[in-house]
Amino acid sequence: MSLIHTLTTTDTIVAVATAAGTGAIAVIRLSGPKAISITNAVFKGKDLAGQPSHTIHFGTIRDGEKVLDEVLVSLFVAPHSYTKENVVEISCHGSDFIVQQIVKLLLSKGGRLANAGEFTKRAFLNGQFDLAQAEAVADLIASDSALSHEVAMKQMRGGFSQEIKRLRGELVHFASMIELELDFGEEDVEFADREQLRALINNIQSIIRELLKSFELGNVIKNGVPTVIVGKPNAGKSTLLNQLLNEEKAIVSDVPGTTRDFIEDEINIGGITFRFIDTAGLRETTDKVEAIGVERTMQKLSQSSLIIYLFDITEETAEEVQAELDRLNPDKRPILAVANKMDQASPEKLAALQQSITGVLPISAAQGANLDELKQALVDKVTLGKLNTQQQTIVTNLRHVDSLNKTYAALDDVLNGLALGISNDLVAADIRRALYSLGEITGEITTDDLLDNIFTKFCIGK
Incomplete structure (x- = not known):
């Protein structure tokens, strides 16, 4: 160490x-x-x-x-x-x-x-530079979108590190005061104001909660948004995927059940990487292979961050669509209802559909109509449009998340210890645990195994 x-x-x-x-x-x-x-x-x-x-x-x-x-x-x-x-x-x-x-x-x-x-x-x-900045070097090399580049640059320049060092510095002050009390244990003196310590810990925990909350966005920025395109057979899922990717990635056929496994590829929209996954059509089937594909579709749905439910406007009613939206998304993830084949529907039917289903977006996958509107809707669903990466500190690294969680738990133990009136040496031990976990993020505290695990993931020449 x-x-x-x-x-x-x-x-x-x-x-x-x-x-x-x-x-x-x-x-x-x-x-x-x-x-x-x-x-x-x-x-x-x-x-x-x-x-x-x-x-x-x-x-x-x-x-x-x-x-x-x-x-x-x-x-x-x-x-x-x-x-x-x-x-x-x-x-x-x-x-x-x-x-x-x-x-x-x-x-x-x-x-x-x-x-x-x-x-x-x-x-x-x-x-x-510190360890968090060093890890940002790898993120910068791997960045493939405007946002991932921007966040990596900010972290490489020390934005996240400065936040962690500030929190750690404030906690070090109180830790030293309590350690000093231990040296004067027989004289019953108090150098660290307990109410100020509680207020500091509550403030640090509040900041940590925000940092942990930011990881959901940070992970999206760094790794892309897993976006599943789901719908019934012949809804036009493969056609839509091909249009978004601007290549013939998926087989398009009038025969139901053509897609029996998922097809995956990435595209950058508005500075955000979306990982689109075209899935097998949702229906009851006696075909064993197609049934496996439908089962995998449901698995991919559970792993997605964003769902596109694509339906044929000429085949499904508003009530059927709403029922599918509710059934497919019990966890209330962001979901976008997209009505395909708008060119085959009357203006009256389109208007009625938009009144019945909030946020439904009509498109024509075959003709490429309204695809720009669909792309904008996808960006809006991820809510990154309001993200200010210049001002907001964003966590993108799972190792940092683990250290922040351990810090938060140690601070919980400090608060509980203060409430129970436990001895100073135990309170000091819990504060030291919190300091240790914060120090792991910036590399103020490291082990050889930790460094080997981080740097062996870099390319040879970096």
Whole structure:
């Protein structure tokens, strides 16, 4: 377990920092005390030793007299680098052969291959940023929507960490006062005002509740909205999926029961990633395979965050639709009733339907009519339109949720202990538990197993 992070290394790590595969440019990254000297040993151009930080130098990488490639070498001299160590980035041509030859040469000069996430792990251990910010680096790399990018950027810049450190700092003050009382136990003195302590804990718990509540939105931003398209056979579910994805993902047929398993794909709408799932049509069937598909549809419904109930306006009455909406959604998740084949219905029928079912949206999946309105309705259903990511602190990490829950439980024990009048040493122990759990979030308290679990999920060059 560690409270203060320092890293003293004698080895220099090497990794390809760009994605695998042939491209115009590849970047090979080195970090460690010998990063510059190792590169200098194979680089012909300027002498890199003594060159200023944040400079770029043109030259060639050579294995003896053999030229491997013309490159640009970027220097970042400690502590002014991502890892706070000497860092070199070699930009070479993107041939897999060239990249592997250069990496092999660097290893022969004293480097070693980096482990997954080792560059970011070194940055964390050297105090470049805290653990929550380090995890946000991985989220930023994985971000695939405007909102996920925005939230990851805010967390990487310390937005969430500052909130946690502020809460922890306030609690540390009272913990130190109670610990001081233990030193004067025989004199019956009270340094920590119990009413102020209760007020502080109630305030911290209120903030934690808001942070935990934000995880529902944070998880949506980070992982996308699981959205199930459900309805009876031939309602047009597969046609709608194909229209939303703008490709022929699902088989479209007039034969009922064509979709016997779920089909899944993602699309970004309004900066939000939706994971659409086209399911088997809901009906009674004697076909064993189709019956399994219907059963899986119900399973997917229970796992969804948003439901699109698509129905054929020419086949179902308003009463039937409302009954299905109630039956399919006992947990009251966001559900959108979508009336397909509006082009085949009279204006009077459309008007009557919209009066009977609140929020029903008429479309024509085949003709692509009202799809923009459907997309906007989906964004509105997720309620992210009112989300202010610039001001609101949003939790996106399940590890942070676990630590916040443990903190909340420990603070509950502090309040219960104060109410029962238990001894100061037990109250202090419960406060220390809360501080420990908060410290786990930012990395003020860590274990090697925790760090390994986090950083091994990063890519090698990060």
